[in-house]
Amino acid sequence: MRTIQTVTAIREALDEEFARNPNTILIGEDVGKMGSALGTSIGLIEKYGAERIIDAPICEAVHASFSVGMAHAGKHVVLEYMLADFSSYGFDGIVNQMAKQRYLSAGKWKIPVTVRMPQGAGSLVAAHHDQSPEGWYTNVPGLKIAVPTTPYDCKGILKTAIRGDDPVLVFEPKYAYGLLGEVPDEGVDYTVPLGKARIVKEGTDVSIIGWQYALTVAGDLAEDLEDEGISCELVDLVSLVPYDQEAILKTVKKTGHVVVVHEAPLRGGFGGEIASFIAENAFADLKGPIVRVGSKNCPHPYGPAEEEIQPSRKDIKKAIYKALGK
Amino acid sequence: MSYSNDELIKMYQTMVMSRTYDDMIYDTAMDGDIIGMHHLARGEEAVGAAVITGVRDTDWIVPTHRMHTVQLGRFDYKKFAAEQFGMVTGVCQGMSCDFHVSDPAAHMLYSNGILGQNVPIAAGFAYALKLDKKDEIVVACEGDGAFQEGINYEALNMATIFELPLLIIVDDNQYSYSFPSNRYKKNMSERAAAYGLHAVTVDGCDMLAVREAVDTALVRVRKNEPCLIECKTMRWDGHHTGDDQTSYRDVSNIADAKENNDPIKKFERILFDQGILTEEKKKEIWSTYRKMANEAKEYAMGCDYPTAEVVLDPHKIYSQPWEVEL
Numbered sequence: 001m002r003t004i005q006t007v008t009a010i011r012e013a014l015d016e017e018f019a020r021n022p023n024t025i026l027i028g029e030d031v032g033k034m035g036s037a038l039g040t041s042i043g044l045i046e047k048y049g050a051e052r053i054i055d056a057p058i059c060e061a062v063h064a065s066f067s068v069g070m071a072h073a074g075k076h077v078v079l080e081y082m083l084a085d086f087s088s089y090g091f092d093g094i095v096n097q098m099a100k101q102r103y104l105s106a107g108k109w110k111i112p113v114t115v116r117m118p119q120g121a122g123s124l125v126a127a128h129h130d131q132s133p134e135g136w137y138t139n140v141p142g143l144k145i146a147v148p149t150t151p152y153d154c155k156g157i158l159k160t161a162i163r164g165d166d167p168v169l170v171f172e173p174k175y176a177y178g179l180l181g182e183v184p185d186e187g188v189d190y191t192v193p194l195g196k197a198r199i200v201k202e203g204t205d206v207s208i209i210g211w212q213y214a215l216t217v218a219g220d221l222a223e224d225l226e227d228e229g230i231s232c233e234l235v236d237l238v239s240l241v242p243y244d245q246e247a248i249l250k251t252v253k254k255t256g257h258v259v260v261v262h263e264a265p266l267r268g269g270f271g272g273e274i275a276s277f278i279a280e281n282a283f284a285d286l287k288g289p290i291v292r293v294g295s296k297n298c299p300h301p302y303g304p305a306e307e308e309i310q311p312s313r314k315d316i317k318k319a320i321y322k323a324l325g326k
Numbered sequence: 327m328s329y330s331n332d333e334l335i336k337m338y339q340t341m342v343m344s345r346t347y348d349d350m351i352y353d354t355a356m357d358g359d360i361i362g363m364h365h366l367a368r369g370e371e372a373v374g375a376a377v378i379t380g381v382r383d384t385d386w387i388v389p390t391h392r393m394h395t396v397q398l399g400r401f402d403y404k405k406f407a408a409e410q411f412g413m414v415t416g417v418c419q420g421m422s423c424d425f426h427v428s429d430p431a432a433h434m435l436y437s438n439g440i441l442g443q444n445v446p447i448a449a450g451f452a453y454a455l456k457l458d459k460k461d462e463i464v465v466a467c468e469g470d471g472a473f474q475e476g477i478n479y480e481a482l483n484m485a486t487i488f489e490l491p492l493l494i495i496v497d498d499n500q501y502s503y504s505f506p507s508n509r510y511k512k513n514m515s516e517r518a519a520a521y522g523l524h525a526v527t528v529d530g531c532d533m534l535a536v537r538e539a540v541d542t543a544l545v546r547v548r549k550n551e552p553c554l555i556e557c558k559t560m561r562w563d564g565h566h567t568g569d570d571q572t573s574y575r576d577v578s579n580i581a582d583a584k585e586n587n588d589p590i591k592k593f594e595r596i597l598f599d600q601g602i603l604t605e606e607k608k609k610e611i612w613s614t615y616r617k618m619a620n621e622a623k624e625y626a627m628g629c630d631y632p633t634a635e636v637v638l639d640p641h642k643i644y645s646q647p648w649e650v651e652l
Contacts, residue, residue, distance in 0.1 A: 025454075051457055052457075056484075057483060057484075057487065059480035059483060059484070061446075061476070061477045061480055062446045062449070062477055062480035062481050062483075062484055065443055065446030065447045065449075065450060065477065065481070066446060066447075066449055066450035066453065066481075066484060067450060068447050068450060069446070069447040069448060069449060069450020069451035069452070069453070069454070070450040070451065070453055070454045071450075072430075072435065072447070072450075072451055072454075073450075073451045073454030073455060073458075074454065074458075075454050075457075092440055092443065092477075093443075093446075096439070096440050096443075097438075097440070097443060097447065101428075101436065102642065102643065102644070102645065103421065103642050103643050104418065104421055104422045104426045104428075104436065104439075105418050105421070105422065105426075105427075105428045105429070105436065106418040106419040106421045106422070106642055107639070107641055107642040108418070108428060108429055108430055108431075109428070109430060110645045111645075112645075141643060142643055142644070144644070164645070164646055165645035165646060166644045166645050166646055194648070195648055242648045
């Protein structure tokens with residue numbers, strides 16, 4: 001194993017899959033000569049050429065449709081939206097085209113498009129640059145959606161997405177791009193499957209189910225809560241569509257108390273889906289209410305004030321206490 | 327341009343095939359014997375006929391939602407009719423009807439339920455064909471209404487930046503549902519020229535004019551010079567069967583168009599003058615296609631709709647669906 005940054009892990013995934021399959025294409029703004037605004041495709045255009053690493057003009061609507069077209073013609077396409085916020089222009093291409101054309105053709109077309117979108121706050125650039133829009137897309141049949149947290153998962157799940165034949169939205173944790181994590185040695189080909197959660201920390205008193213930034217904050221908090229005698233089990237969902245129902249039921253059975261955390265706004269966020277699933281299927285195992293934490297239902301302001309919107313240690317601690325009936 | 331007698335008769339037959347098919351669909355809809363909304367191309371047949379007779383079998387076509395000339399030219403007649411009736415024996419098992427139908431084996435992409443996406447998706451497809459040096463091109467068709475969507479203009483930009491083997495056909499039949507195209511300040515061809523495409527406007531009711539424009543354009547398109555042909559026609563029927571146009575349109579000029587600007591009648595006069603068509607041959611052609619239409623109708627009406635099993639097949643939604651077990 002070796003330790004690398006998330007951004008490196010993403011770049012390695014692209015490099016490995018592009019070497020493995022000559023029918024891969026990367027398209028997005030500044031992904032070629034500049035190696036992507038956040039550095040995730042540095043070196044790729046030199047290796048694979050400008051025809052496969054496409055610098056596109058700023059027309060995010062057609063980026064999605066163009067990708068769908070290339071995929072129909074047999075290409076495995078990686079579409080990068082510089083920030084997840086900008087995917088709104090490609091909304092039709094994602095929810096109506098990528099998600100549905102296979103079905104409408106009664107299965108005649110494969111649509112291997114992976115849409116990579118850095119999401120989340122941390123860069124302090126306000127409401128159009130800091131969102132977590134995963135919830136815009138979770139209600140659309142036909143898509144697969146991943147929310148990897150660690151370099152290991154970011155790399156592995158991206159490889160799975162590119163190799164598969166379905167449209168996959170990979171929301172990458174922007175805040176974590178510079179953070180380090182362990183991945184297998186160079187030359188070791190591994191993938192991370194969709195629909196499989198990861199136990200980050202085992203515990204006995206309360207299950208904290210989440211992903212990315214919010215789960216990382218919960219992880220920090222969980223260490224301190226040990227001193228209070230509260231043992232948290234941390235479950236990283238890794239993937240939202242599909243999500244690991246078995247792992248969720250198992251942890252609920254184990255602890256009987258649940259807090260669901262995500263960075264996306266609380267109202268209408270995917271935490272509602274998780275909570276409902278638990279209420280419908282594991283009611284007898286619950287010893288307290290399911291409590292959700294998300295960011296405030298408020299756009300992000302510019303600058304450090306964005307902290308006011310984000311899910312905090314305080315929010316999560318309050319939620320844990322509520323779940324435990326304290 | 328010169329065409330052999332056989333080629334001319336083929337163009338004529340193509341238009342008659344579409345007209346008799348539409349007549350059958352109209353009558354069946356008025357009798358209440360077919361579900362759903364149907365978009366007829368009566369009065370506009372020359373446009374699609376020029377496309378389907380002008381391209382190679384290996385070229386890809388994205389038709390408009392009305393282009394039965396093209397669809398009947400590529401699909402089995404009965405299977406296409408069954409599809410239009412929503413039957414499980416249809417080209418796409420009744421999942422798509424005529425306006426979404428597609429089949430990679432027939433080199434046919436679908437018209438889109440979301441107007442304006444025909445050209446953008448076709449552009450991506452054309453890019454991949456060029457990359458793979460396939461020597462196949464794409465003809466993407468839209469009506470005047472769909473061509474107002476902004477994403478088309480993003481696609482025009484991509485077409486010239488990336489020098490795509492793409493021919494765009496805009497069938498301006500004067501109405502997009504109720505919006506009259508005479509309100510636009512610039513022709514579609516002028517707009518395309520502004521983005522750098524070779525673009526012309528032709529009389530869409532003149533079979534030879536459209537066919538010549540298509541042939542001329544295809545020479546360029548095969549050299550990766552994208553082109554656009556704007557065809558001026560008139561929509562005789564409502565936007566779909568059951569659309570009473572009188573609330574938004576002066577229908578008194580339709581009768582005149584049917585007499586003096588019918589693409590079939592106009593072409594007939596030329597063929598009669600040249601001695602290529604006789605009364606006898608004309609009768610034979612019309613009766614052959616009327617018979618075909620009626621037989622297809624009988625066949626389709628004797629078929630079944632898709633079952634829940636067909637409709638809910640997860641392999642239609644995803645290439646790699648997942649199993650959910652509780």
